[in-house]
Amino acid sequence: MSLVITSDTGYDPLALTESMERVVVDGNKRKYVQLGRTLRFYGGTTSATEVGCNLRCKFCFSDKPVWKPKSTGNFYTPQEVFDGLAKNARKHGHPTISASASEGTLGRQHLFDLLDLVEQSELVYILETNGMTLGADPEFASQLAKYKRLHVRVSIKGCNETEFHTLTGARPSAYDLPFKALKQLIDAGISCNACVSVSFSTELTIQSIQSRLAAIHPGILRSLELEQIKLFPKVRKRLAKHGLYPTYKRTRSAL
Ligand code: SF4
Numbered sequence: 001m002s003l004v005i006t007s008d009t010g011y012d013p014l015a016l017t018e019s020m021e022r023v024v025v026d027g028n029k030r031k032y033v034q035l036g037r038t039l040r041f042y043g044g045t046t047s048a049t050e051v052g053c054n055l056r057c058k059f060c061f062s063d064k065p066v067w068k069p070k071s072t073g074n075f076y077t078p079q080e081v082f083d084g085l086a087k088n089a090r091k092h093g094h095p096t097i098s099a100s101a102s103e104g105t106l107g108r109q110h111l112f113d114l115l116d117l118v119e120q121s122e123l124v125y126i127l128e129t130n131g132m133t134l135g136a137d138p139e140f141a142s143q144l145a146k147y148k149r150l151h152v153r154v155s156i157k158g159c160n161e162t163e164f165h166t167l168t169g170a171r172p173s174a175y176d177l178p179f180k181a182l183k184q185l186i187d188a189g190i191s192c193n194a195c196v197s198v199s200f201s202t203e204l205t206i207q208s209i210q211s212r213l214a215a216i217h218p219g220i221l222r223s224l225e226l227e228q229i230k231l232f233p234k235v236r237k238r239l240a241k242h243g244l245y246p247t248y249k250r251t252r253s254a255l
Helices: 013-024 078-092 108-119 132-136 138-144 161-168 172-187 203-216 218-223 233-241
Strands: 029-039 045-050 074-076 096-100 124-129 150-157 192-197 225-227
Touching (some): 013 132, 029 078, 029 096, 078 108, 138 172, 161 172
Parallel strands (some): 045 096, 124 150, 192 225
């Protein structure tokens, strides 16, 4: 990936946010595939599978929830989602709950209503996001600041805007958004951490993003996750179609 992007070609993730919300959000309901299964992250957690994303990462393992949102999943209220998550979490003694396999910030009212329910419980909600919507709207972090049982995990796709564009097809300028999101979350006093997809990166580009993150707040590096993709057959095939092959294998896998 030595190609340097000089123009801002590619789709706009914020425009894709709006069109996806028209598909996967209905009032304060949002589409999900399932409402509570056990995952091994964080020493055991309960996660729902949500539908709809505002990026199209070529390495994404989430299949139909991202690529076929119209024909995938059903609409659920925040109460139904909380009940599903809490039931599995309590059964297995998981302190944390989340939704994954898509973008967690689509349907802002649904998210806020869900967080209101989490706030009254003993559980902690991990908001999984690519940072596009949070970075674009400083107000969003302010709206989240009242939730104390919330942790935001901001996932950055690639180590620079060239990698980002190659991996997602989105316009390179959108690469700045997750960095803005992290700054706004930290300024608002919200618990958060960053993870970076590094499977197509080099030592040099990884060092450069570490410097960029440290400039926002040195503490970010302590909880930084360097994330490796999982080469499921469909993912391998999609990547090969685009001439993409993972290059960086020395860091630990967060998935
Ligand atoms: S942001 Fe996540 S869910 Fe969305 S396409 Fe990329 S990897 Fe898949």
